[in-house]
Amino acid sequence: MSAALNIENLFVRYGRIDVVKDVSFSVAKGESYALVGESGSGKSTILRAIVGMAPDVRGTVEIDGAERATYRDLEFARHCQMVFQDPYASLHPRRIVDATLQEPLKIHGISGGSAKVAEMMDAVGLDQRFRYRFPHQLSGGQRQRVAIARALMLEPQLLLLDEPTSALDVSVQAEILNLLVRLRKDRGLTYLLVTHSLPVVSFLCDRLGVLRQGGMVEQVDVDVLRRGTFAKPYAQELYASSLGAGDRERQSGPSAAV
Numbered sequence: 001m002s003a004a005l006n007i008e009n010l011f012v013r014y015g016r017i018d019v020v021k022d023v024s025f026s027v028a029k030g031e032s033y034a035l036v037g038e039s040g041s042g043k044s045t046i047l048r049a050i051v052g053m054a055p056d057v058r059g060t061v062e063i064d065g066a067e068r069a070t071y072r073d074l075e076f077a078r079h080c081q082m083v084f085q086d087p088y089a090s091l092h093p094r095r096i097v098d099a100t101l102q103e104p105l106k107i108h109g110i111s112g113g114s115a116k117v118a119e120m121m122d123a124v125g126l127d128q129r130f131r132y133r134f135p136h137q138l139s140g141g142q143r144q145r146v147a148i149a150r151a152l153m154l155e156p157q158l159l160l161l162d163e164p165t166s167a168l169d170v171s172v173q174a175e176i177l178n179l180l181v182r183l184r185k186d187r188g189l190t191y192l193l194v195t196h197s198l199p200v201v202s203f204l205c206d207r208l209g210v211l212r213q214g215g216m217v218e219q220v221d222v223d224v225l226r227r228g229t230f231a232k233p234y235a236q237e238l239y240a241s242s243l244g245a246g247d248r249e250r251q252s253g254p255s256a257a258v
């Protein structure tokens, strides 16, 4: 069976600098895989390369067994969607929830939008009374539910999640993480997650890759993260520094749920 996502020898260059260097990893169908690493290590650039938003890309990106470049944009959107960090920025401010959710279906000429909107709102735990509201009339957690529902309207199998909870209040982070766990289980989704939070990886993912300065340092099962037994010193350091951050998070609020 082909992987949901296969990246081989990926290089991404901005100007004269390779910010992603010879990165290879694969995500099986139904798997949840995280990219972690310090700021600037190239995590978001890899997501941008996958969706075709990076300028100078070399290497192989395969989605569902086919080269990314062979997909036309509309076709690609049915295989892969992205959920961004900040739902307020990613939702159109003057569009009600109903219009936001119907838009992908309209673009793809798919009928039955009204019933599908109701179904997706239920799937993400959003009460139907929010259907005719604007983003500013919703809470941060509700907005992220809308963004997730929109990503699912075309029923893609692969979701790219770019820090999907880090812009939210700690009190709602766990709710959105639980929703992502449930959606993956119910719909057999595959996740590629980018995050700074190792507790989030532990909660949501099966495997992870540690990036440093654009290169892949180590790829492990999540059990290695939970035990804190990385082989590479850099990965172990990242783990040790996150423990300090985790202690601070635990003292400051309910993200301990993850």
Ligand SMILES: Nc1ncnc2c1ncn2[C@@H]1O[C@H](COP(=O)(O)OP(=O)(O)OP(=O)(O)O)[C@@H](O)[C@H]1O
Residues within 6 Å of the ligand: 014, 019, 037, 038, 039, 040, 041, 042, 043, 044, 045, 046, 196
């Ligand atoms: N549009 C751009 N032009 C030039 N350099 C860029 C551009 N976007 C990103 N970079 C550089 O590429 C490198 C990787 O950035 P990227 O945003 O992928 O890192 P990241 O690991 O996602 O960081 P963070 O966790 O802070 O989001 C950084 O050195 C960054 O400065």
